[in-house]
Amino acid sequence: MIIFKKFAACAVALLISYSPLSNASTISLPGIPDSGNPNFTNDAQINLFNIGSDNYLFAATNADSPITFNNGSTSVTSTAAHPATFILTALFSADGSYKANTGTLSISGEIPYPFANLPGVYISGDLLTAKLENFAFDADTLGFTTLQLSGFGSLFNPLGNESVYFSAAGLANSLGFGTGSLIATTSPIQVSAITTVPVPGAGWLIGSAFGLFTLLRRNRLGTEISC
Numbered sequence: 001m002i003i004f005k006k007f008a009a010c011a012v013a014l015l016i017s018y019s020p021l022s023n024a025s026t027i028s029l030p031g032i033p034d035s036g037n038p039n040f041t042n043d044a045q046i047n048l049f050n051i052g053s054d055n056y057l058f059a060a061t062n063a064d065s066p067i068t069f070n071n072g073s074t075s076v077t078s079t080a081a082h083p084a085t086f087i088l089t090a091l092f093s094a095d096g097s098y099k100a101n102t103g104t105l106s107i108s109g110e111i112p113y114p115f116a117n118l119p120g121v122y123i124s125g126d127l128l129t130a131k132l133e134n135f136a137f138d139a140d141t142l143g144f145t146t147l148q149l150s151g152f153g154s155l156f157n158p159l160g161n162e163s164v165y166f167s168a169a170g171l172a173n174s175l176g177f178g179t180g181s182l183i184a185t186t187s188p189i190q191v192s193a194i195t196t197v198p199v200p201g202a203g204w205l206i207g208s209a210f211g212l213f214t215l216l217r218r219n220r221l222g223t224e225i226s227c
Contacts, residue, residue, distance in 0.1 A: 027141060027143070027165045027167065027194065029136040029137065029138060029141060029143040029165075030136050031134050031136050031145070032134060032135075032136050032143040032144065032145050032163050032165075033145060033161055033162050033163040033196065034163070034196075035163055035165050035194045035196050036162075036196045037070055037071065037072065037196070038069070038070060038071040038072075038153075038196070038197050039069075039070050039194050039195055039196045039197065040067055040068065040069055040070075040086070040107055040127070040128065040153070040193075040194070040195040040197070041067070041068050041070060041192070041193065041194050041195075042062045042065055042066065042067040042068065042086050042192075042193050043062060043063075043065040043190065043191070043192060043193070044060045044061060044062050044063070044065070044086060044088075044166065044190075044191050044192070044193040045060065045061055045062075045063045045188035045189065045190060045191075046058070046059070046060045046166060046171075046175075046185070046188060046189045046191055047059045047060075047185045047188050047189075048092075048175050048182060048183070048184055048185045049184060049185075050094075050182075050184040054093050054094050055091055055092070055093070055094075055099075056091070056092045056093070056094060056182045056184070057089060057090075057091060057092075058088075058089065058090045058091070058092055058103075059087075059088070059089050060086070060087070060088040060089075060166065060191075060193065061085070061086060061087050061088075062084075062085060062086035062193075063188070064080075064083070066078045066079065066083075066084070067084040067085075067086055067107065067109070067111070067127075069111050069114050069127075071114050071115070074114055074115070075114075076111050076112040076113070076114045077111070077112075078109055078110060078111050082109070082110035082111075082112075082122055083109050083110065084107065084108065084109030084110060084111060084127065085106070085107070085108050085109050086106075086107050086193065086195075087105070087106045088103065088104070088105045088106075088132070088144075088164065089103060089104060090102055090103030090104075090132055090135070090144070091103070092182060094181060094182055095180050095181065095182070096176060096177045096178065096179070096180065096181070096182050098134070098135035100133065100134070101131060101132070101133060102132075103131065103132030103135075103144060104129070104130070104131060104132065105128065105129065105130045105131075105132060105144075105146055105164055105195065106126075106128070106129050107127040107128040107129075107151070107153070107195065108125065108126055108127055108129075108151075109124070109127065110122045110123065110124045111123055111127065123152050125151075125152075126150055126151035126152065127151050127152045127153060128148070128150075128151040128152060128153035128154065128195065128197065129149045129150045129151050129154075130146040130147055130148050130149050130153075130162075130164075131146070131147045131149060132144040132145065132146060132147075132164070133145040133146070133147055133161070137171075137172045137177045137178070138172065139170065139171075139172055139173065140167055140168060140169055140170065140171050140172070141165055141166065141167045141171065141172070142165070142166045142167075142171060142172065142175075142177070143163055143164070143165045143166075144163065144164050144165075145161055145162075145163060146161070146162050146163060146164055146195070146196075147161055148161075148162065148197070148198070153195075153197035154197075162195075162196040162197055162198060163195070163196050164193065164194070164195040164196075165193065165194050165195075166191045166192070166193050167191060167192050167193075167194075168189060168190065168191040168192070171189065171191060174189060175189075
């Protein structure tokens with residue numbers, strides 16, 4: 001009976017923890033899903049390399065900056081002691097057209113467990129791996145459609161099409177997007193990145209309460225949890 005009460009308390013806490021934020025800062029581009037919540041956010045460095053044969057390699061990484069997972073009013077962030085890595089690559093033609101389905105996104109490493117205050121408990125490993133399907137841009141923003149493949153983010157909905165956006169003043173023009181001729185970078189461009197994952201359904205939340213109870217029990221034994 002005591003175990004059941006502890007589980008019920010965990011389930012209630014988990015359900016309460018999910019509360020979508022306002023869309024006041026939503027980013028949107030034609031054909032790309034709106035940025036939203038839950039999401040991963042981080043600073044990133046962008047490079048555009050001319051690799052020959054009409055191919056340009058677009059590459060972005062967080063370059064050791066922390067990665068934050070936002071879920072409603074709850075946010076957890078990686079640290080130097082428990083780092084996470086953001087890597088995105090995609091191929092473009094010299095005229096700025098995206099070579100569809102050549103891009104990939106990987107977010108990996110460690111973040112604190114985001115659904116309860118459990119010090120010392122981390123989600124570790126593949127946080128999100130996805131393919132990049134479509135591309136669009138405006139003056140200050142580049143955006144891709146992501147197709148979820150695996151990792152913590154895919155637990156929300158493994159088939160959900162979401163988005164990843166990069167933003168900085170004059171970003172598109174500095175890379176040549178919209179001019180008909182891309183411009184290779186001579187040094188990294190500093191941008192902000194937001195990667196959305198599908199909003200979880202009630203069934204996932206309820207199911208995760210069982211996992212939360214397991215984490216609570218293991219946490220008392222001082223064991224760090226990996227997913």
